[in-house]
Amino acid sequence: xxxxxxxxxxxxxxxxxxxxxxxxxxxxxxxxxxxxxxxxxxxxxxxxxxxxxxxxxxxxxxxxxxxxxxxxxxxxxxxxxxxxxxxxxxxxxxxxxxxxxxxxxxxxxxxxxxxxxxxxxxxxxxxxxxxxxxxxxxxxxxxxxxxxxxxxxxxxxxxxxxxxxxxxxxxxxxxxxxxxxxxxxxxxxxxxxxxxxxxxxxxxxxxxxxxxxxxxxxxxxxxxxxxxxxxxxxxxxxxxxxxxxxxxxxxxxxxxxxxxxxxxxxxxxxxxxxxxxxxxxxxxxxxxxxxxxxxxxxxxxxxxxxxxxx
Amino acid sequence: xxxxxxxxxxxxxxxxxxxxxxxxxxxxxxxxxxxxxxxxxxxxxxxxxxxxx
Numbered sequence: 001x002x003x004x005x006x007x008x009x010x011x012x013x014x015x016x017x018x019x020x021x022x023x024x025x026x027x028x029x030x031x032x033x034x035x036x037x038x039x040x041x042x043x044x045x046x047x048x049x050x051x052x053x054x055x056x057x058x059x060x061x062x063x064x065x066x067x068x069x070x071x072x073x074x075x076x077x078x079x080x081x082x083x084x085x086x087x088x089x090x091x092x093x094x095x096x097x098x099x100x101x102x103x104x105x106x107x108x109x110x111x112x113x114x115x116x117x118x119x120x121x122x123x124x125x126x127x128x129x130x131x132x133x134x135x136x137x138x139x140x141x142x143x144x145x146x147x148x149x150x151x152x153x154x155x156x157x158x159x160x161x162x163x164x165x166x167x168x169x170x171x172x173x174x175x176x177x178x179x180x181x182x183x184x185x186x187x188x189x190x191x192x193x194x195x196x197x198x199x200x201x202x203x204x205x206x207x208x209x210x211x212x213x214x215x216x217x218x219x220x221x222x223x224x225x226x227x228x229x230x231x232x233x234x235x236x237x238x239x240x241x242x243x244x245x246x247x248x249x250x251x252x253x254x255x256x257x258x259x260x261x262x263x264x265x266x267x268x269x270x271x272x273x274x275x276x277x278x279x280x281x282x283x284x285x286x287x288x289x290x291x292x293x294x295x296x297x298x299x300x301x302x303x304x305x306x307x308x309x310x
Numbered sequence: 311x312x313x314x315x316x317x318x319x320x321x322x323x324x325x326x327x328x329x330x331x332x333x334x335x336x337x338x339x340x341x342x343x344x345x346x347x348x349x350x351x352x353x354x355x356x357x358x359x360x361x362x363x
Contacts, residue, residue: 018326019333052351056344111341119348 017100021090025073025104026066033290034065034161040294041162041180044243044301045169053119057168060116061161064128067108068157071136074101076144079206085199105136116168124167131160145207148214155188156181162294179237183293186231190224190263191286197221197266197279217275221267224282228263232256235293245309248300255292259285 038061042054049057073080073091081092090096109132117125139154147153159181166177196203196210197220203210212220235252238244262282269275303309 016323016326017330019329022330022333050351052347056348059344115344115348 017090017096021095022100022104024090025070025096025101026063026108027069027072028066030069030158031062031065034158035062036291037180037184037294038062038161038165040298041165041177042168043165043298044162044180045166045177047169049120049169054168056119057116057124057165060112060119061128061164063108064112064116064132065161067105067110067112068132068135070101070105070108071132072140074098074105075136075140077101079145079208082206083199083202085202109136116164120168121171123171123173124164127160127164127167127173131157131164134160146209148209148211150209151192152189155185155192158188159184176238176241176243179234179241179243180294180297182234182237183231184290186227186234187286187290189227190231190259191283191290193220193224193227194266194279194283194286197224198276198283221269221275225260225263225267228260232260238297244297244300245304247303247309248296251296251300252293255289259289 035058038058042049042057073089076086077089077091077098080086080089086092091098091101109129113125113129113132116128135154135157139150139157143150143154162180162184163173163177166180167173170177193211196212197217200210200212204213211223215223232252235256236249239246239249239252259282262278262285266275266278266282269278300309
């Protein structure tokens with residue numbers, strides 16, 4: 001049996017990977033969030049798109065996100081091996097070689113951008129290419145290991161999909177699509193810092209300068225509260241810009257209040273056990289919060305179009 | 311004649327590769343379908359209309 005020992009010392013069996021391992025390289029869970037927000041961006045955009053083209057566009061955005069995920073796993077295999085959350089990923093677990101991951105990443109990225117450009121327009125394709133570059137190069141290769149602000153700037157990569165979905169229909173970048181971008185962009189720091197607060201041992205061992213490890217827990221809790229308030233304020237922009245009606249506004253107010261309440265509870269938590277418990281609760285809540293906000297935008301949009309609400 | 315003895319590892323490896331090949335085949339078929347549908351959509355509704363030459 002042949003073994004491949006690559007430059008970073010991970011030993012994987014050549015040709016030993018299963019289909020599931022290649023799928024895991026594409027980070028399907030991250031992909032699901034990308035697909036969801038991209039679909040909402042596509043459906044909210046003014047104008048029409050052929051349903052077949054729309055499905056192909058979403059598929060391209062998903063595969064592009066998957067490609068950048070594979071590139072991230074290719075580059076980060078060394079730190080993934082150290083952290084409990086990521087130690088079982090295909091490369092550190094020895095099921096896929098780094099070369100295979102790189103090939104999957106490049107092929108998925110290239111094909112998704114090219115097909116999206118051919119199917120829709122080159123503005124959407126350029127945005128997808130920039131997103132992949134931003135996540136794989138700016139975030140993974142540069143920011144992640146060098147600054148505690150890594151996820152603040154790197155979060156932009158995760159915020160682009162609704163803009164790409166929007167651009168697939170309209171062929172341009174306008175204020176309403178930038179608002180969708182802003183919501184995810186501002187949601188990312190409190191979401192990941194909450195995770196970092198109860199997983200900081202992991203990040204510290206891997207040498208990743210996450211905010212709790214560098215600036216301390218108090219500073220992180222303050223930043224989470226600050227970003228949460230700005231985020232919730234931003235979720236009212238669609239209403240202020242007449243992009244959304246009262247139904248969305250009510251849902252944004254209710255879910256936003258809970259978000260800030262949890263962030264404030266985290267800020268006030270002093271003992272380690274309570275802090276970790278609340279941080280975990282905020283992390284879990286933030287996931288459903290983003291889904292609810294985007295879904296509410298869509299429901300409100302449909303209800304306005306159908307004349308169910310005014 | 312008895313069948314050749316195949317080491318357990320090689321047998322498992324062959325099965326895995328077969329599954330991978332099938333998955334790759336499905337991906338390629340999906341790509342063909344995507345390009346076909348995209349071409350039809352881009353050519354517009356008159357693609358099946360017969361024209362006199």
